[in-house]
Amino acid sequence: MSDAKTAENPSKSANSRKIAVDVQGASKIFGTGADRVAALDNVSVTIAENEFFTLLGPSGCGKTTLLRLIAGFEQPTAGQILLEGQDISSLPPYARPVNTVFQNYALFPHMTVAGNIAFGLEMLGKPKAEIKQTVAAMLKLVRMEDLANRKTSQISGGQQQRVALARALAPRPKVLLLDEPLSALDLKLRKEMQIELKRLQHETGITFIFVTHDQEEALTMSDRIAVMSKGKILQVGSPREIYDHPAERFVANFIGETNFLEGERTKKGVKLANGVELAVSLPEGLAGKSQVTIVIRPEHARLTARAKTGLPGILRHVVFFGTDTHYHVDLDACGEFIVREQNNRGAAPAFKAGDKVSIAIGENAAQMLRD
Amino acid sequence: MAHAAHHAEAARRKDIRNRWMLASPALVIIFLAAVGPLFVMLVYSFLAKGDFGNVKWEFSTQGWFNVVFYRDIFDDTLGFADANMTIFWRSVRLALITTGLTLVFGFPTAYFIATRQPNKRDMWLFLITIPFWTNILIRTFAMQEIVRNEGIINSALIWMGLIDSPIQIMFTEWAVLFGMTYVYLPLMVLPLYASMEKIDFRLVEAGYDLYATRLQVLRRVIIPLVKPGMIAGSILVFIPSLGAYVTPSVLGGGKNMMLGNLIALQFGAGRDWPLGAALSITLMVIVTAALLIYVRNAAKSGGGAHG
Numbered sequence: 001m002s003d004a005k006t007a008e009n010p011s012k013s014a015n016s017r018k019i020a021v022d023v024q025g026a027s028k029i030f031g032t033g034a035d036r037v038a039a040l041d042n043v044s045v046t047i048a049e050n051e052f053f054t055l056l057g058p059s060g061c062g063k064t065t066l067l068r069l070i071a072g073f074e075q076p077t078a079g080q081i082l083l084e085g086q087d088i089s090s091l092p093p094y095a096r097p098v099n100t101v102f103q104n105y106a107l108f109p110h111m112t113v114a115g116n117i118a119f120g121l122e123m124l125g126k127p128k129a130e131i132k133q134t135v136a137a138m139l140k141l142v143r144m145e146d147l148a149n150r151k152t153s154q155i156s157g158g159q160q161q162r163v164a165l166a167r168a169l170a171p172r173p174k175v176l177l178l179d180e181p182l183s184a185l186d187l188k189l190r191k192e193m194q195i196e197l198k199r200l201q202h203e204t205g206i207t208f209i210f211v212t213h214d215q216e217e218a219l220t221m222s223d224r225i226a227v228m229s230k231g232k233i234l235q236v237g238s239p240r241e242i243y244d245h246p247a248e249r250f251v252a253n254f255i256g257e258t259n260f261l262e263g264e265r266t267k268k269g270v271k272l273a274n275g276v277e278l279a280v281s282l283p284e285g286l287a288g289k290s291q292v293t294i295v296i297r298p299e300h301a302r303l304t305a306r307a308k309t310g311l312p313g314i315l316r317h318v319v320f321f322g323t324d325t326h327y328h329v330d331l332d333a334c335g336e337f338i339v340r341e342q343n344n345r346g347a348a349p350a351f352k353a354g355d356k357v358s359i360a361i362g363e364n365a366a367q368m369l370r371d
Numbered sequence: 372m373a374h375a376a377h378h379a380e381a382a383r384r385k386d387i388r389n390r391w392m393l394a395s396p397a398l399v400i401i402f403l404a405a406v407g408p409l410f411v412m413l414v415y416s417f418l419a420k421g422d423f424g425n426v427k428w429e430f431s432t433q434g435w436f437n438v439v440f441y442r443d444i445f446d447d448t449l450g451f452a453d454a455n456m457t458i459f460w461r462s463v464r465l466a467l468i469t470t471g472l473t474l475v476f477g478f479p480t481a482y483f484i485a486t487r488q489p490n491k492r493d494m495w496l497f498l499i500t501i502p503f504w505t506n507i508l509i510r511t512f513a514m515q516e517i518v519r520n521e522g523i524i525n526s527a528l529i530w531m532g533l534i535d536s537p538i539q540i541m542f543t544e545w546a547v548l549f550g551m552t553y554v555y556l557p558l559m560v561l562p563l564y565a566s567m568e569k570i571d572f573r574l575v576e577a578g579y580d581l582y583a584t585r586l587q588v589l590r591r592v593i594i595p596l597v598k599p600g601m602i603a604g605s606i607l608v609f610i611p612s613l614g615a616y617v618t619p620s621v622l623g624g625g626k627n628m629m630l631g632n633l634i635a636l637q638f639g640a641g642r643d644w645p646l647g648a649a650l651s652i653t654l655m656v657i658v659t660a661a662l663l664i665y666v667r668n669a670a671k672s673g674g675g676a677h678g
Contacts, residue, residue, distance in 0.1 A: 073576055093579040106577040110595040119591070120581035171582065 017048040019085070020175055020207040021070060026079035028065050039065040041231035042079070047175075047209060052201050054210045056218040057228035058254070063211045066228075067177050070209065072096050083174060094123070099168035100177045104184060105160045107152040113163050114139065114148040120171040138166040141200065158189045165200060175207045182217060194221055215255045219243065227251045243297075247283035248371045252295040259296045259337045261366075270294050270368065273333040276311055280366040293369045298340035300365035303327050303350075303357055310358035313337065315351050325349055329359060409655075416648035424642040434645025438653055455633070455650075462630040463657065465544060465619075466612035469551040470559075473608045474601065476552065477559035481600075482593075484560075485567035496564065499557050511550055511621040518546045518622065542624035550618040555611060559604040566600025567593075602669050610658055630654050 028040040040062045047053045055063035068074045070081055072093035081089045088096050099120065107116050117138050121131045139145045142162040147155055152163060161181060168176055178197075182190045198221055201208045212218055218225050219239040226236045227250070235247045246252035249260070263270040269279040270292060280294050304310060313331040320343075327339040327349075337359055351357055419431035441452040484495040502510060517523045518540040525537035540546050570593065578588035594601075616631035623629070628636075630650065637647030 071580060073579075093576070094582045094584055098580075100577070100580045102573055102577060104571075104573065106571065106573040108574060108577070108592060119578075119583070123582035123584075123587060167581070 019046050020049040021047040022082040024080045026076045029077045038231050043233050050205050052208045052223045054218045054222035054225045056225050061228040062231040063228050067179055067211050071100050071177050097174045099173040101164045101168045101181045103179045105164040112149050117166045117170050134170055138170045142166045178210045180211055245367050249369050257298050261294050265290050265292050278366045280368045282368050283370040286370045294366045296365050298338045300362050301339045302360045303339045304360050306356045307358045310360040312358050315353055315355045315357050318349055412648045412651055416645055418645050420643045420645050426644050434649040437646045438649045458628050458633050462613055466609050469612040470605050470609045472552040473556050473559035477563050481560050481563035481567050484564050499560055507617050511617055514550050544627055546622040547619045547627055550622045551612050555608040558607040562603035563600040566597040570596050
């Protein structure tokens with residue numbers, strides 16, 4: 001097992017910093033009897049100060065419930081939530097130094113842009129002069145100075161988004177919670193806001209907890225990602241760790257495209273059904289079973305003419321994607337495998353459907369799953 | 372070109388004719404039901420009173436004169452009709468208090484219904500409308516059973532030992548207020564509910580999230596958003612309470628007459644139709660003025676811009 005290495009410790013980057021939010025064994029159960037649903041099932045996670053932390057998962061995975069527990073809109077059925085070491089589980093939302101950017105912004109329709117931003121400060125009883133100053137600074141931060149006196153119904157979706165951010169940032173919360181804030185925007189605006197959010201987080205130095213179902217958003221923006229499914233956190237790590245070293249089938253499937261191969265564990269790695277033996281990285285918490293699944297990203301493999309090494313197969317489809325080309329290969333005895341290769345301008349693909357090919361797997365390309 | 376212009380002109384005329392034709396059913400109803408009776412009232416208010424009710428077809432301002440002034444039947448001196456003024460003032464006062472009370476009781480009721488699960492709201496609304504099934508006169512007499520000296524309230528208070536002898540509620544303004552609040556409460560709850568149902572309750576969460584306590588959320592978020600409903604409800608309650616007839620006559624008795632009773636009196640025992648007509652128009656003017664002031668103030672303070 002010398003050349004098989006364990007995935008990096010996901011909490012390594014968090015250890016050096018102070019902990020902002022510490023969720024300890026939080027569960028949330030809705031309904032009783034037959035309607036009983038565990039939206040959150042014994043979840044523990046620590047989020048460092050000044051971190052851009054993302055909760056990623058499909059709808060119904062419990063990510064929004066976890067966010068609402070931290071915000072205080074819901075009380076945990078079991079477990080604790082600590083903010084800078086203090087238990088805030090029983091505090092009402094208005095007593096927590098935490099602010100939320102809501103999915104549909106939830107801007108107050110009866111107030112102006114400036115009125116919305118001032119609201120939190122007014123409720124905190126800040127002096128008038130300070131409120132005025134902070135509101136002006138916030139409007140500048142989100143580049144909305146010109147629209148301060150507009151009603152929120154008179155501005156565009158992207159502008160509403162900025163106001164929602166400014167409103168939540170104005171009271172300088174210890175943690176900013178963002179509940180799928182970009183999902184209502186179109187693609188171009190979404191890309192702009194992704195950069196904007198990173199900038200805001202950098203400039204304010206506030207811990208961001210970001211909820212999304214969009215894997216690309218999570219990969220591009222986060223310092224660390226927690227992948228959630230069915231009320232549990234499956235894996236926590238940096239975007240690179242999550243992408244390169246998915247620990248479970250769900251994680252590998254949910255983030256990016258992946259080839260799954262079945263095989264038997266050997267001393268050197270994994271032996272596939274076609275007899276080829278591959279070196280693999282091992283996940284954390286691996287049980288000692290012999291039949292395992294490994295994943296290989298399509299861009300970590302290369303298509304060659306039929307050779308002695310590599311995985312032999314027949315090329316079935318060639319799909320052109322502009323930036324890259326996908327080759328769908330039927331492997332001998334191992335199912336389908338997709339290889340992605342970067343396109344060069346003017347260069348025609350070297351292979352066509354029906355060719356006998358081999359797939360060369362790069363070193364460190366294969367990752368074993370624990371389930 | 373001239374030909375085309377001629378055609379366009381003809382088409383335009385036909386279009387206008389068609390529009391009037393289509394609008395005619397509505398116009399007939401509006402004329403018969405609204406403008407017509409008002410016109411009759413206006414005309415009658417400027418006629419002389421007949422000897423046994425009805426009117427004499429001769430021009431007279433006596434009706435209008437009697438709204439404000441009073442000529443003593445013995446010494447023929449001219450005095451201010453302070454009885455009428457007292458009744459005007461009592462009507463406005465009781466109508467305002469009733470509006471306030473229905474708002475106080477109606478707001479939490481509507482909020483309660485609006486925050487139930489969507490499939491249960493209809494049931495609650497249905498319960499609110501149950502009193503409408505019974506005739507208002509019957510309900511008002513039933514209310515006597517509650518407020519009279521041997522009624523439920525007094526019996527209960529005596530039984531609990533809080534009082535020795537019954538409190539006089541019946542035939543006081545309290546009884547009138549009690550009755551009107553009960554009768555008009557649904558008229559406040561329904562528009563309030565319609566407004567509240569539209570509220571995005573995430574706004575309430577946003578309020579809590581931004582450090583607003585329950586009371587602050589109510590004052591700064593919920594009330595501004597349901598203001599259109601509060602205005603509509605207040606109008607719906609204020610207008611009929613100002614001209615209320617049944618409740619003050621059954622629960623208030625002769626001493627607590629309101630405008631509606633005064634007007635009814637002129638067409639009945641008073642046998643002074645012109646005065647009755649003039650009083651009715653006065654009532655309408657008060658209502659219109661009150662509405663204008665109310666709506667203007669509400670618009671100024673930013674209500675009605677919801678959505």
